[in-house]
Amino acid sequence: HSLAGNVGEGGIVVLRSFGKFFGLAGVRLGFALTDALTAERLDAQLGPWAVAGPALEYGIRALSDAAWQADMRQRLAQDAGRLDILLGRFDVPVSGGTSLFRYLSFAGAPGLFSALGEQGVLVRHFAERPGVLRIGLPGSEPEWQRLESALAAWAARRKDAPKESGQ
Known part of the structure; x- marks a missing residue:
């Protein structure tokens, strides 16, 4: 059960740890799902965070592969x-x-x-x-x-x- 579908209503921030969500603990990558205004505020507070190239590659591939996600969950x-x-x-x-x-x-x-x-x-x-x-x-x-x-x-x-x- 997730509140991810409700983030557009405002006042909700869903934080996800990529490594834990996908069972890839060594991949240091995370993200926040929220409305545009809250995202701007978070961005202003956090500033630029460097993310390693391999972590980005894993993230892009895993997030775009629904079949892999289902297999990993199983x-x-x-x-x-x-x-x-x-x-x-x-x-x-x-x-x-x-x-x-x-x-x-x-x-x-x-x-x-x-x-x-x-x-x-x-x-x-x-x-x-x-x-x-x-x-x-x-x-x-x-x-x-x-x-x-x-x-x-x-x-x-x-x-x-x-x-x-x-x-």
């Missing part, structure tokens, strides 16, 4: 489902997310963060919320395999860990 949804299944196999609870990432919120998150990092799988942790991680979609089959191996190693360590008294 692929991201499938990959998000695959990630849910993989995490579920190792009893990692998913607490939310989008088609680009999943939030994990559970007491074992700090240990999982360390275990994944040891295997070269980088996830985002939140210092103010130590029980929460954000994990993005792996980009290639070798990355999926590395994530699965890292999760398996973490799960095996948990099974071998001594239980706390009373458990």
